[in-house]
Amino acid sequence: MIKLLPSWWKSRIFARSSIDNRYALLEACLIGFLSGISALFLKSGIGWLGGLRIKATYLFDPHLSLPIVGLLLGILAGWAIELLAPAAAGGGIPQVKAVLAGYPLLINLRVALVKTLGTILVLGAGLTLGRRGPTVHIGAALAAQLSRWIPNSPTNRRQMIAAGAAAGLAAGFNTPIAGVLFVVEELMRDISGLTLETAILASFTGAVVSRLFGGTALNLSLAGRTANFTAVEIPFYLILGIFAGILGGLFNKGVIWGTKFHRRLPISMPLRIGIAGLISGLVISFLPNVFWDHAGLRTYLISGNLSWQTTAIAFAAHFLLTILAYSAGAPGGLFAPALVLGAALGYLVGTAQYALIGEFSAFTFAFSTYTFALAGMGAFFTAVVRVPVTAIVIVFEMTADFNMVLPLMISSVVAYVIADSFAPGSIYEHLLDVSGIHLDEESPTNDFLTELTAEDVMQSQVETLATNLTIEEVVTAMSLSHHRGFPVVKGDKLVGIITQSDIADDMKRMEGLFLEDIMTPQPITVSPDISLADVLYLLSRYQLSRLPVTEGNKLVGIITRSDIIKVEAQRLSGDRDVLIQAGPSYVIYKTRSPSTGRGRILLPIAHPDHAYPLMQMAIAIARYQKYEIECLQVISVPNYVSPSQAKVEITFSRHLMHRMERWGRKENIPVHTQVMVATDIATAILETATHDHVNMLVMGWKGNTDPHEQIFGNVVDKVIEHTTCELLLVKLGDRLQTFPDDLDDQGKWLIPITKGGKLPKTMKILPGLVSLYNKPNTPEINLCQIYLPTEEKTKFKDVTKLAQAIADKTNVEVKATPLSAHSVPEAVTNICKAEFYNLVILSASNEGLLHHGVWGNIPEAIASKLETTVLIIRV
Structure with a gap:
């Protein structure tokens, strides 16, 4: 669904809504008028040139004049087509049929003009062809050009081209009903409402224009004669x-x-x-x-x-x-x-x-x-x-x-x-x-933009700005981001949008203003299930570069022109699998809680023994971020077994999900659960993360990999590669209870960063995890800056400031420690063994740690040498 929400108009706009239908019908009228005029011009041109040819037979020997005229005009017509628009060759109806089937054949104003000229020359030369096929091609080409001048979705553009073809036939024969039937019976084989409405209106208009402005019907009735039948x-x-x-x-x-x-x-x-x-x-x-x-x-x-x-x-x-x-x-x-x-x-x-x-x-x-x-x-x-x-x-x-x-x-x-x-x-x-074009009757169009949805390619992690920011704060936020436009939220609701161009004119004039004073309120939004074709239509029609994706008033993503261009480029390069093609999965158990959070955590549970500590972390983060939790268990079956027909035992899984639900109710956190059967666990996780618009994915990781696996393991590697949401990998230590049962024992946490590191991304989870401890037994946190021996500690004061910022956010004392080492994994391993840290939190976005974390150095060191719990967060 597409929504346009200006303050002066409360109704919604969609490609098939009444207001857009009226625009389509007006466009169909214009197409019919142009098709009628072009048919009249074609008829007049053929009649004039044909008349000259007939006169030439009376002035010269017809055995010479007719062949010579045919040769010269034929060569001239072929030369014009070959030089100006090769797509104008032939009858034209096969080309229109291919375009309506989704093939990227050229069809535009130039084709229409050259087709008109070539047809006049050919028929004026005396070749035994007709002008009605070309009028179909010309009408469709005019409609295609008009649809480019008037921004339109690919779906509506296809209907306009069909309407142009119908109008061309109707204007050529003065048979409006036949024009519509030809489109339905041969060209599109589509009887949807808008197709019929536009085709009927365009055909009627084309026939009326042709008749009113001098076009006579192809009258087959003879005076005094009527058909008889016995x-x-x-x-x-x-x-x-x-x-x-x-x-x-x-x-x-x-x-x-x-x-x-x-x-x-x-x-x-x-x-x-x-x-x-x-x-x-x-x-x-x-x-x-x-x-x-x-x-x-x-x-x-x-x-x-x-x-x-x-x-x-x-x-x-x-x-x-x-x-x-x-x-x-x-x-x-x-x-x-x-x-x-x-x-x-x-x-x-x-x-x-x-x-x-x-x-x-x-x-x-x-x-x-x-x-x-x-x-x-x-x-x-x-x-x-x-x-x-x-x-x-x-x-x-x-x-x-x-x-x-x-x-x-x-x-x-x-x-x-x-x-x-x-x-x-x-x-x-x-x-x-x-010509090498093979139409697929089962699929009338191969336009992949109609097959993909906004949900398939949108960015689910969106940088937003709050309404109460000052203009100076907005400028600062924009300067730190590579984006040029930002949704504006109030609480968890989308209320506007702001772009760099909105504040680039006169900064002095904006002094003392807040973001809500200059933002564009109630922006155009799209729902996740809208096709990319309609997204492209909105972007073109309203000259936008991005569209927020919402469910109700909740912002779930954003889609830009660059996202669509990227998909198109991948398709053109031959990469048909531009998205994560989720394998067949089947939901066999599902429960829903009231959706009251402003985001969602997905918690896949692979091992029952890990469910308690992972859920404990997820609840702590959800409470702090005001998120909901989606608990997922995937039961894997072999590839040759259909998940929908697999016989699996889910009694234990249902009991486990019930316990997660009760825990959520006790903590006043909405907890949803589902059990899926799938042939590929990673695909099922990704499918759920996309479908449920997950903001953060919390996954357990076993801490070691088989020789044939890659870095974190086949499942985790695939999830890391393809998911776009925030990701928290949890490698549990030998003691599964990372946080003590009575929450009174004091823990020791290590947060290593590299030289020049900024405020760690761990702030997304740190305050929530700290809240699990009862005061005054809060954990000791060491913010450890690791630098090479060849480097100087010139930025250590900045780390001290970061430690103070963390302390202010968590109300916990944070120590800042410099540490010289040749290897980040070696430094983390040594300090953990020397000081017995029970939790290490790594930020995968930190310079150095990201590279090592992805390419394997950190995982191997953790798996082989550390017995403590390790969290790796990627935001």
Whole structure:
């Protein structure tokens, strides 16, 4: 869920909320308008250039003018595409289908403009292609460009591109319903609410604009003629469907074979399209002049004004010349050629029907062939494009004759079944396969940003600032951090956000102000389960660089542009496993307490004997930090066993968890528990830490490693490597009761730091642990500064100040001791043995200790030489 919480507006904003839907619908209207205008411009350009070509045939010998015009305009179109936008080649619908499936093909304003120019040149040259496929591509490209100018989420952008495609088809045919159905049936196969709403609105707008501003509908109705249909004609419509299915399948096979053949030719695209134009012009020049105008030819076929011999020639010529032009990569579509071929086929079947049973028919020859021609258009369109519903609706919308519905349904359904049996699959998917793009029907999009959530990549450890800080204190805090923006909290609630730019203008003007006076209150936030696609949408739309992640008012993380860029870079580099892929785990026992803390400690319990001392530490820290505790026990099963089906005994685990709960109630600390079955213990721990937004992870460590293990052990090493929360490793000494049972015995604690160390990160846990002791028997704490013999003790005064700061925080006397040594592990080991410290606290963020702790020197020394309890904290 995405929330926008300005003071003047209390409602929430989400990508699918009503207010964002209204923005999407307005964008769909604009897309429809632009698609309609572009369709009008395309139609006018083709008509103007085609008219010049026809005039040239009257001025010059058509056997010369038609081939030469086809050659020159074809080369010019191919040159423009190759030079300006290679993505504008071809029909365009395969490219749109691939983009909607999530493939990163180029689709933008340049593609739309070059596609328009190339289509005008190609169709004006006389190639037997259509302009409706290009209008689909142009509409989708305009929508894609608009979605870049108007920041949008990838999910909504995909819906806008689909709306643009629908608007392009609707504007080309003046068939708004068919535009929507084509998107649903072929391009997206998605009937979600927003997809339908935007597609319908864009299609309607595109069709209205096309009609109002001079675009005439592709009117298939002839004056005085209506479709007729009788039961005796049903067998002939079945025959029409069979022929359309077979010939449509052959047509698709020819296009695919031709495309493969042209790609193997060692000639450039301009020359391929030019040769196709030359051959088309040459063939057409030897045919009757009615063939010179493709739009007029369709009218002749529907009206029945041609003989069956001429119609057969028209079918054969268009069949071969369309395959030639389309497979050469010319920018044109298959819709119009399919309709022309279907009209010719229907006319031929209608003529045969009338010749056989015409004397028993109550209708004239013209009415009968008219109906068969229209039915043939729908049947052949279905056989080629494999969208029977769209085909039926296109013809019906262009005739507005209800008598056509049954003939269309019979012939189209039969054609679909026969064609899919003879040549299965969509021609557009086959063309994409030729290009090396294989669509996955099970997953309509491979956009991984929709698969990942904010929780997957957010930073769970967030640097926050309090509202009561002065501006000077805020500047100081910012100077010590590498971050440029900080959430502002009041108690444990997020109340605002502050960035460096908010205070960089005039520091004098801000004197005497507090952070709450200049922060941005009630910032935009996201919930952990929102997709990265929608996070990116918010970042772009509101020009932000970071977004707090919250559950209710509780801050659980922050996500920045850098986090998303990092994920994208890892994916592009081939690292598909950009996150910790939690193995299969199964929760078999779980209890919840009231969630009243401002953070959470995760306490994995691996050994029952260690549960008491670890829980004792966790409660002490939770009381001080006002945290809750999540107790976790993971039962491991072999990899070949499914955790959800594993049979395990949990009686002891349940009793142990009950004891942890009772202990928490006694100490007034919320304690949650769960028992999981998993094939990998570390993965289960990481999964829980991420899911429950853990602030600190307290883990026991056995203190020694097997030869085949790495540093701390396989489980701990994996957790250290991948967790982002605060981490406390506990190596228990020989006496498991690190803190005496009666809490009256005085302990001795050692906190070693290196030269120049700052206030230890141990302050996160130290006050809580000290509170376990009863006064006056509080522990003796030695803050020991270790430096090399070659170094001088120039910074020892700073360590004395640190010791005093710890004393003030814990109300315990802290001694500061300098110690010269060549090795940090050696120094820690020697001083512990000499003075019998029962607790050593190491900060893994201290310079030197971090390196040694990670690379193995400190763990081996502790495991082999020390019998005391050791805590290693990483913050």
